[in-house]
Amino acid sequence: MSRGTVNRRLPLVWLALHRRRRMLLALLIGMVVFEALIVVITSTVPPTDLFGAGRTPPSAFRAFSGSNGDVSIASYPGLLGAGLTHPFWIALQLTAIGALGAAAVAADAESGTIELLMTRPVSRRRLLAERTAALLAASVLLNAAATVTIAVGVALSPDLRDAVPVGGVFAAGLLGCAFAFCLAGPVLAVSAVSRRRAHVIGATVAFGAVGFALNFVALAWSPAAPLRYLSPFHYYTPGDALAHGTVPWTSLAVLAAVGVAGLAAAFRLLERRDLAS
Template identity: 70%
Template sequence: MTGRFPLMRLALQRRRRMIVALAVGIAVFEALIVVITTTVTPGQIFGAGGRQPPGVFRAFSGSNGDVSIASYPGLLGAGLTHPFWIALQLTAVGSLAAAAVAADVEAGTIELLMVRPVSRARLLAERTAALVLVSLLLNVAATLAVSVGVALAPNLRDAVPQSGVYAAGLLGFGFALCLTGPALAVSAAGRSRARVVGTTIALGAAGFAVNFIAMAWAKAAPLRFISPFHYYTPGDALAYGAVPWGQFAVLVGVGAAGVLLAFGLVARRDLAP
């Protein structure tokens, strides 16, 4: 192991094609959302005849407040909570989190790494850094695509401040970190790549479902606090032009707690396959 951060560089190099594909895919998708938003006025979606979308549709625009999907911030927010956007984020988190520990244990290659002068903490730290960098790259790509689109479209420029675009991007990074922590903890404790990927997908899918149910059914409203989508609200950020720092802190705090748990687990576990 020579050079600085060899494990992080190796993790990125091995998945460079996937990383490039995810970054390009998310940028192109958000650019398409911007194009669609500029060609269809919000009122044409639900507002014909004075109708307004049900309040539960705020879940699809990434809002806990008054931002309707039948608005420019709501339509752009829908692109940042779309299943495709979520799937790309989950792909990055699940793939690199599984490779952090569990994949090497499953393949029996973890012992080859440990015979070199590499501590367990360094192994996990560098691979965690690789995952964080990839999540940052994806959200930067999505944010820049939306930012350029808003800057070039007069109708969007009047309705969505650039500060809101960057606030939504920062929230997206916080959302990725929120999933990263638990995924790494499962990887640090597990012996199967599939279990880590499955857990990551379950967290994303179940989180969205819980938030939707909580917004649709008053009796289930308290459940919204356990969903990351209650705190990841790009529609609100796009509309108001500010980062909801309390919600961002919750997302990052959950991620940090998961990472700390992962370090504790990997320090004590048996790494034999």
């Protein structure tokens, strides 16, 4: 199948990606450079030396290594996991989700072009479906870039190869895609009812920041422990995946379920929305 044929069949997907190609390229380069830096630091400096010999990092630090279990940030899987839960990693993911989520519906509603799109004719379901596909494609590309960079780093370092199974790297990457989808679903629901891009961007940042804060507080303060179940970061545990080499299927299912629920709500809300108001 030729590229031209695909473009004709999915014009809104390619248009959304083409319009943001420079932003996506910058995000991909940033992701590769950042994860390469994390790999270099992890393979060069023993993890225990970063926190002082014999010292055990506080349990709250598990939030930074992407672990709910026994994986310490002062370990090879913990440090690599920190590269997949670092605020910079989160910011790159949220930038893609926020930009493409806002473009799904809210941006056209704000600019007044949504009515024109509907008269081409393009159904509401097709509009949202193709722009959702563009958002998910961008998120998969970002997570693939991070996964491949870490996999290459692990393959080139004997110490990392001994501590991190290659299957764990790809398990963490799959979990990253599920995490992005978990946030994308609710963001698209906001876009489906909003007339302002700023509202969608704000919701994206709020979902990410509040979710991380809830998980951190729950790990740091035992009375708040039940709050961890409300955070996507409780289920997004790349440190555990890197250490054990397996996909935490229960966590992945929860993340996917939230994304599906948000996406279903987005379609429902857009169908019922009065586009003229």
